Amino acid sequence: METVKIRKVIVEPEAYNYPFTQNVLKKLKGIQIETGKIFDSEYMPYNPQKDVLHLLVYKGDFLKPCPGTKEYICCKYQILNIAANCPLDCSYCILQAYFNQPYLRVFVNIKEGLERVIKEIDSKKDEILRIGTGEFTDSLALDPITEWSDILVPHFSVRKNVILELKTKTANIKRVLSLPYRERIVMSWSLNSPFICSHEEHRAVSLRKRIEAAAVCQREGFITGFHFDPLIVHKNWKEEYLRTIELMDKYLDPSKIIWISLGSFRYMPELKNIILRRHKKSIVLNGEFIRGIDGKMRYFKPIRIELYSYMYENLTKWYNDLGIYLCMESDDVWSESFGWSPKNSEGLKKFLDSRVVKFYG
């Protein structure tokens, strides 16, 4: 999958004259274009219209802290907010319930926003900032149309107090590879078991293609990251996840992995109905979910510990310096799963910052 299928583009009037908009429209020649303001009185979460590209001027902050909750240990990641909604259609995706507007919303004032972000980064010289674009959208799925990597990579690669993580479930690496930058750009893939990848991660490329793309990036001089999030309990999950680790072993150089995150499937209660209606064959809800301290549904604690321990043990068997960490978990789950804990969010930030220093100095 090189490009996602776009059926229609909606351009808000104030977004029309931006060079970013003109560039996108040039790439989407022949596709229906509508100009107008969207007054959507009602968002239909059951019909997100992922084939409509909505170009607009974003009025909010481009750099935002990851919306972690204080009840669990958070890695203090920063989100570079360049778009909202994702062209891929993973059944478990939290964005289905997180956003209240449809369409692939892409912010055309990215260059202006980026200027402000760079100023902020430069004002925090003593801090390491881990920034990513892959939280509210896939970092590379729209790259052939938006050329985000061309816009972002040159700014981040030359700064010493920041890394930019491009997280994807695609193999759209062409543009990034064509750039002369490698420093401080972490190319990351979301991975899962072969079954979950093929059964639940609609429109994403196969697991093998993701790992092959990661291997190409490693050979081309990039440091890589991986995210097993969400880990999902399913039939033969142990064997299934082992197959993924075996594939990683076959294609990847583990010494070029900066971190691997693990997170078990969790969801806002509102997501359940959306999944049931939009993804009727999905098995992601077939677990034993309880309401966590943050109000989100998550697997009963010993089940999570079993998932994490198993992954930790097998990943560490492969290579014992992978920077494995847990996303949104408690101190006791850390300790029981890994045998150590960063204790709190500050501790986890320090751990991940140390990985940045190890790989980039």
Add this chain to the structure above:
Amino acid sequence: MNYIYKHIELNSIDTEFTPFSFSYGFNISELVDSIQKVGLINPPILKKVKDGFVLVAGYKRILAVKELGWKKIGGLILSEDMPSFNCLLINFYDNISTRKLNEVEKAILISKLSNYIKPEQIIKDYFSLLDLPQHMPTYRLYIWIATSLSNKVKDKLANGEISLKAIRIMYENEIPQEDIEIYADFMSKLKFNFNKQLQLIEYTQDICRKEKITLKQLFGEKEIVNIIESKTLTNPDKVKKILDIFRKRNFPELSRAEDIFKKRVQRLNLPAGVELKAPPYFESPYYRLEISFRNGNELKKKLIEIANIEGIEIVGDPWKQ
């Protein structure tokens, strides 16, 4: 609005074709009794049509006086050219000024309004009068109630045997009509309270999905049938037992952990007035000890007693040895 008061033959009023009525799930015996005692205080409103009258407001009054054997009735007559939408509004305002509509009546009314005006207009102008939140999903829910629910289920909703919340969940989960009827029968038979109705739907939907069985199969299982047919259990006992079974089936690991914890605590033989509680779902690592005491001396005594309980160290996450 011009009305003419007139006495007319009861059989000239069409009680089969009632395009402006939305009364549902009513009982006219009280009204019959009242008319018998004090007569008909408010005359019905009727619209003249070619060969008689169509009822605009007062459906129940007409049925009541028919039951009383009246042959004639005094009514307020609207002219033939009165627009249908206005007739519907007359009935609406006539009703909401005197009573609260039940959920099925609201649904029928909204559905009838939708024949004349757009959904947005209905939401804006009428939802607050019906005590409904002004948004489109609510509109869709009520249209679905009016047009898709069977009369059997509508009856149970109108008379309060099934809650609107339960109906809403069934609608949002796209539960098939056949299963909605099964739920309606099950809930009304055992008299599930509203909260337990929601639990029943949640547990059973999850079980059916996970185990790939139908609701009919699940409710037909011997264990469940035996409880329903038990002559010794009360309805609340039956509801509790059934929900316990479904909960355990849905949360096997959690239920096991709860059982182990309970047994461990029982074995400790805690002093009277001392309670040891697990965190909800064992999610937090912190357990709670509650001690009731009358004074410092009693507290001290109980604390020493607790500290000396043999095996107290075993308190903790049940999945650990």
